[in-house]
Amino acid sequence: MQQPLALSTPDAAQRPVSQPQTLRQRQSAPRQGWVGVVSREHVLRGVAGSFIQLNHGKKAPLQKLHAGDRVAIYSPRTAYPDGAPLQCFTAIGVVRTGEVYQVEMTPDFHPYRVDVDFAACREAPIKPLIERLSFIKSKTHWGAAFRFGYLKVPAEDFALIASTMKVEWPDTVA
Numbered sequence: 001m002q003q004p005l006a007l008s009t010p011d012a013a014q015r016p017v018s019q020p021q022t023l024r025q026r027q028s029a030p031r032q033g034w035v036g037v038v039s040r041e042h043v044l045r046g047v048a049g050s051f052i053q054l055n056h057g058k059k060a061p062l063q064k065l066h067a068g069d070r071v072a073i074y075s076p077r078t079a080y081p082d083g084a085p086l087q088c089f090t091a092i093g094v095v096r097t098g099e100v101y102q103v104e105m106t107p108d109f110h111p112y113r114v115d116v117d118f119a120a121c122r123e124a125p126i127k128p129l130i131e132r133l134s135f136i137k138s139k140t141h142w143g144a145a146f147r148f149g150y151l152k153v154p155a156e157d158f159a160l161i162a163s164t165m166k167v168e169w170p171d172t173v174a
Contacts, residue, residue: 031066031069052073092167135157
C-alpha cells in the first residue's frame with residue numbers, strides 16, 4: 001500500500017503522514033559507511049531539513065541504509081546538472097532511523113528520503129585523497145567510483161573522509 005505524501009517545499013524537513021512502512025533499526029549489526037553523490041545545492045537543502053535523497057529521489061538506494069550508518073556526501077558540482085565543478089565532500093552524518101519515506105515536492109515529483117543527523121564539518125576536496133581511498137580502483141579515472149550515485153565504503157576510507165572534513169566520531173565505523 002502506498003504511503004500518503006506529505007506536502008512540502010524543497011527546503012522543509014519532511015515526515016510521513018501515516019505510520020512508517022518499516023523501521024529498520026539494527027541493534028547489534030555493525031554500522032556501515034556510505035558515500036552519496038549529490039550536488040552542493042541539494043546537499044544544503046538536505047542539511048537544512050536533516051534528510052538525504054539519492055539518485056534523484058529513488059527508493060532503492062535508501063533502502064540499503066540503516067539506523068546508525070554513516071554517510072558522507074560527495075558533490076561533483078555546485079548545482080545539478082550544470083553547476084560549476086566542485087569535487088568536494090560537502091556533508092557527513094549519521095542515519096537516524098533508516099525509515100524511508102516519500103514526500104511531494106511538486107505534483108509530478110515525489111522523492112524518497114531518509115533522515116540524517118548531520119555533523120558540523122568543513123568541505124574537503126577529493127583530489128588530495130584519491131591515492132589513499134581504497135574504493136577508488138582507478139586513480140586515473142577516479143570519477144568512475146561515483147557513477148552509480150552511492151556506494152558502501154570501507155571503514156578506513158570513511159574514517160579518512162571524516163578526518164579530512166574535521167569530524168571526530170566518538171567511536172569508529174565497524
